[in-house]
Every structure is written in C-alpha cells, then in structure tokens.
Amino acid sequence: MSNLLITLLILITLSLAGQTPKSVMNKNNNTVKTEEQWKQELTAEQYNVLRNCGTEPPFTGKYYKHDEQGIYYCAACGARLFSSDSKYNSGSGWPSFYEAMDKKAVTEVVDNSFGMKRIEIKCASCNSHLGHVFPDGPQPTGLRFCVNSTSLDFKKSSESKKD
Ligand SMILES: [Zn+2]
Numbered sequence: 001m002s003n004l005l006i007t008l009l010i011l012i013t014l015s016l017a018g019q020t021p022k023s024v025m026n027k028n029n030n031t032v033k034t035e036e037q038w039k040q041e042l043t044a045e046q047y048n049v050l051r052n053c054g055t056e057p058p059f060t061g062k063y064y065k066h067d068e069q070g071i072y073y074c075a076a077c078g079a080r081l082f083s084s085d086s087k088y089n090s091g092s093g094w095p096s097f098y099e100a101m102d103k104k105a106v107t108e109v110v111d112n113s114f115g116m117k118r119i120e121i122k123c124a125s126c127n128s129h130l131g132h133v134f135p136d137g138p139q140p141t142g143l144r145f146c147v148n149s150t151s152l153d154f155k156k157s158s159e160s161k162k163d
Helices: 002-017 035-041 044-050
Strands: 070-074 080-083 106-111 118-123 129-134 144-147 152-156
Touching: 035 044, 080 144, 106 129
Parallel strands: none
Antiparallel strands: 070 080, 070 152, 106 118, 118 129, 129 144
16 A cells, blocks of 8 residues: 555656746747846946836937838837827927837837826837827827837838939
C-alpha cells in the first residue's frame, strides 16, 4: 500500500516536472517591452507621453506645423501610423490627421480621465499612448486624430518631388 503511494507520488512529481513553461511568444509579433526597458530607450519626455499618457503643451511640438510629404511612425516602436496626406491644420496646436494609414495600426480606448469622456488612441503594435481622436474632423472621415509630436517620428517619403 505504501509502495503504491510512493509510486503515485513519484509519477505525479515526474508529470509536474515535465510541464516546463513554454516560452512567451507574442503571436501578433508586437513589441513587448518592460517599463524599465522603455525608460532606458526613450527620452524622459517621450516616456512621459508614450508610456504615462502625458500630453505635450500645445503649439510646442515639432510636428504641429510640419507639412512635408512623408510618413509619421510610432516614436517608440517604428510602426507606420499616419500619412502626411491625411494631415491638416486643426488649429489645436497638435499634429492632426483625419485618418490613420491603417485602421489596425491604432487602437481606440475609452478614456474617462480629467472628468471628460474621450477616446484615447494608442499604437496597436506597442501599446504606447499617441493622443486622442475626436468627432470634429474634416471629411471624408469627420475625425480628428490629435497626436502628440513626441509620439511621432517623421520620415520624408523618398519619392516626394518638390519643384
Ligand atoms: Zn508603437
């Protein structure tokens, strides 16, 4: 009887030991980093906006008046977010776009902070804060993606020709 118990215990121990934890893989190929890693890789200003949902003061960012042809990428992970084709001057003091390049590139989250109900926008690849989206934009979408310059990294389009 006790032999049977010991055998059972050994079998249970062996089967538990066999369950080695599988390596954590993100099947969507997203950028997953610890906050410590982000802190090391980003500037203090970028960390505050991208990871702490901060907001840069209006009319201070490097892209609110920027009108070159090209692509705006996520400053944290490099994902393609917005095209200069959808950028317009909203007068808000932040870079404004009427649409994202790819709807799947931007995640929308309800944000109830500061006693307001707003829709926060985040980079779908790395979950970094970009800004907010408001329903007062121009056609064809009627949306205003209000984005912090700090969250963006602009690259001129290679085929842009200026006379
Ligand atoms: Zn990102």
